[in-house]
Amino acid sequence: MASLADPAILSTRGDGTRSLSVAFAAMVAFFAVAPFFLYPIFLMQALCFALFACAFNLLTGYVGLLSFGHALFFGWASYLCAHAAKSWGFPPEAAILFGTFSAAVLGLVAGFLAIRRHGIYFAMITLALAQMMYFVAVRAPFTGGEDGIQDVPRGRLFGLFDLSHEMTMYVFVLVTVLAGFLLIYRIINSPFGEVLKAIRENEPRAISLGYKTERYKLLAFVLSATVAGLAGALKALVFQLASLTDVYWTMSGEVVLMALVGGLGTVFGPVVGAFLIVAMETYLAQIGQWVLVIQGAIFVFCVLAFRRGIVGELAAFLRVKL
Amino acid sequence: MFEIFGIPSQALFGQLLIGLINGSFYALLSLGLAVIFGMLNIINFAHGAQYMMGAFAAYLLLQYLGLNYWVALIIVPVLIGATGIVVERLFLQYVRKLDHVYGLILTFGLALMIEGFFRNYFGSSGEPYQVPNLLLGGQNLGFMYLPTYRAWVIVFSAIVCFATWFAIERTRLGSYLRAATENPALVRAFGINVPRMVMLTYGFGVALAALAGVMAAPIYNVSPQMGSDIIIVVFAVVVIGGMGSILGAILTGFALGIIEGLTKVFFPEASNTVIFVIMAIVLLVRPAGLFGRTA
Numbered sequence: 001m002a003s004l005a006d007p008a009i010l011s012t013r014g015d016g017t018r019s020l021s022v023a024f025a026a027m028v029a030f031f032a033v034a035p036f037f038l039y040p041i042f043l044m045q046a047l048c049f050a051l052f053a054c055a056f057n058l059l060t061g062y063v064g065l066l067s068f069g070h071a072l073f074f075g076w077a078s079y080l081c082a083h084a085a086k087s088w089g090f091p092p093e094a095a096i097l098f099g100t101f102s103a104a105v106l107g108l109v110a111g112f113l114a115i116r117r118h119g120i121y122f123a124m125i126t127l128a129l130a131q132m133m134y135f136v137a138v139r140a141p142f143t144g145g146e147d148g149i150q151d152v153p154r155g156r157l158f159g160l161f162d163l164s165h166e167m168t169m170y171v172f173v174l175v176t177v178l179a180g181f182l183l184i185y186r187i188i189n190s191p192f193g194e195v196l197k198a199i200r201e202n203e204p205r206a207i208s209l210g211y212k213t214e215r216y217k218l219l220a221f222v223l224s225a226t227v228a229g230l231a232g233a234l235k236a237l238v239f240q241l242a243s244l245t246d247v248y249w250t251m252s253g254e255v256v257l258m259a260l261v262g263g264l265g266t267v268f269g270p271v272v273g274a275f276l277i278v279a280m281e282t283y284l285a286q287i288g289q290w291v292l293v294i295q296g297a298i299f300v301f302c303v304l305a306f307r308r309g310i311v312g313e314l315a316a317f318l319r320v321k322l
Numbered sequence: 323m324f325e326i327f328g329i330p331s332q333a334l335f336g337q338l339l340i341g342l343i344n345g346s347f348y349a350l351l352s353l354g355l356a357v358i359f360g361m362l363n364i365i366n367f368a369h370g371a372q373y374m375m376g377a378f379a380a381y382l383l384l385q386y387l388g389l390n391y392w393v394a395l396i397i398v399p400v401l402i403g404a405t406g407i408v409v410e411r412l413f414l415q416y417v418r419k420l421d422h423v424y425g426l427i428l429t430f431g432l433a434l435m436i437e438g439f440f441r442n443y444f445g446s447s448g449e450p451y452q453v454p455n456l457l458l459g460g461q462n463l464g465f466m467y468l469p470t471y472r473a474w475v476i477v478f479s480a481i482v483c484f485a486t487w488f489a490i491e492r493t494r495l496g497s498y499l500r501a502a503t504e505n506p507a508l509v510r511a512f513g514i515n516v517p518r519m520v521m522l523t524y525g526f527g528v529a530l531a532a533l534a535g536v537m538a539a540p541i542y543n544v545s546p547q548m549g550s551d552i553i554i555v556v557f558a559v560v561v562i563g564g565m566g567s568i569l570g571a572i573l574t575g576f577a578l579g580i581i582e583g584l585t586k587v588f589f590p591e592a593s594n595t596v597i598f599v600i601m602a603i604v605l606l607v608r609p610a611g612l613f614g615r616t617a
Contacts, residue, residue: 249550296435
């Protein structure tokens with residue numbers, strides 16, 4: 001049976017790290033130049049979603065656990081960061097840390113429940129837990145219901161940099177997202193990451209080798225939730241808004257789409273996928289509900305004919321790691 | 323009028339009735355999911371969208387062709403079931419050999435397409451659908467008022483659930499089905515056309531969802547998002563019950579509807595979340611689900 005996120009490359013030239021370094025340099029160069037051609041706010045949105053999709057990919061692409069509830073961590077971190085910055089007057093770095101830490105705690109609880117079941121049950125449980133927390137967000141007094149938390153102050157980073165300046169904010173978002181990206185890269189290439197991949201390929205065998213796979217899965221879940229939370233907290237500051245959209249199931253679906261389009265289980269796939277999907281939604285916004293239809297069609301197409309995603313296909317074609 | 327635990331009987335039984343109605347739909351939908359999962363190993367995320375299509379089909383038949391509720395109750399499941407068969411032929415037959423989650427992702431995509439399509443043409447406000455004349459009015463039972471249509475929904479869905487259970491567990495055709503669930507290759511070797519059976523099973527599961535949609539039309543507004551609202555709750559129901567048992571799916575559906583109704587009376591803030599909380603508790607206590615075999 002084909003497992004989720006089949007390793008795209010069976011044989012690569014060299015040890016594969018050169019292609020990764022080249023691709024990483026190209027990505028950094030692109031994002032360094034991009035604000036001169038594209039709207040910074042669009043780029044920041046794409047960067048936040050790229051980090052979100054990378055976090056999702058850590059769990060789904062590398063451990064093979066499909067989470068259909070990642071909006072829970074993204075959206076709640078967004079709410080809590082916005083609340084801390086606006087109502088408690090936290091400086092931006094503290095507000096983001098608070099949102100991220102909350103996502104880690106939520107990830108610990110949700111992960112503890114979800115890893116008790118496998119496969120599609122895991123997906124259904126994460127979806128259901130996220131929907132529960134969506135209803136909590138609808139009811140909770142501090143979230144502002146349909147209005148969300150608006151006019152979140154961006155504040156001064158470390159008391160020095162004024163983030164209300166668009167380019168300063170852009171640099172801050174870029175540096176944070178790249179740090180998150182490198183953290184995930186470090187995780188998947190650590191001995192811990194190798195065990196995760198072993199669980200993806202054959203969990204019973206990993207258990208028979210003496211690994212306590214439950215613990216590995218739980219830690220991977222918490223890490224994924226934490227980074228997703230970091231992305232959500234950043235997004236709250238970028239848009240100065242936290243709203244119900246970010247905790248709704250459609251958001252969980254969108255991150256699946258981004259990772260799938262870019263390539264599950266690839267290092268750069270989620271970034272490419274997030275960029276494309278955000279671009280599509282931005283430029284097709286005027287055609288209203290058809291966006292939903294197009295998204296659905298992309299899902300169907302990817303599952304039937306394009307399971308490696310863009311970066312996965314590219315890597316297989318060039319026979320390199322990407 | 324009298325009071326129970328300080329709650330007027332009208333309110334208590336009224337909410338209990340709403341709970342039973344919701345439970346009827348949970349039961350019908352989780353039954354369809356279980357039947358499809360048993361045969362195709364696919365969790366049909368489009369189930370909610372197909373339920374919504376059933377409701378819309380009934381609405382459109384009445385609006386444009388003047389065909390009433392009773393005709394819709396027969397035609398709509400056949401029509402929407404046929405679209406299900408097309409979906410199985412076009413898409414699902416190709417993902418059965420892949421990891422199960424691909425089926426989930428694919429049907430999620432289908433659900434988005436269907437919902438987007440209906441939102442585009444009908445907006446998201448929703449359309450009303452009249453209760454059929456024969457079932458108008460209601461009975462005053464003394465402790466509560468029972469609208470006839472709601473009684474009909476509960477009784478009829480219980481009958482449909484029972485009939486499905488009977489067909490699968492007690493007939494020859496059902497035994498083929500169960501055998502093919504256990505070992506499709508062997509059943510094929512006996513000369514039974516398993517791919518066709520898989521196709522028809524999916525069509526049947528979809529027809530069940532459409533039937534639920536027709537029954538739901540006069541109770542809830544017919545709206546494009548009615549499917550996605552309910553399907554996630556039904557997923558939680560399925561996690562609680564486990565998909566190993568048809569009867570388990572039915573009982574869990576009804577029971578959770580009632581619990582949800584009671585929560586509305588005693589602790590209204592939690593009525594949206596109670597089923598998910600129960601899911602979490604069941605996962606802690608009995609990870610395989612109440613009626614489940616470990617997946």
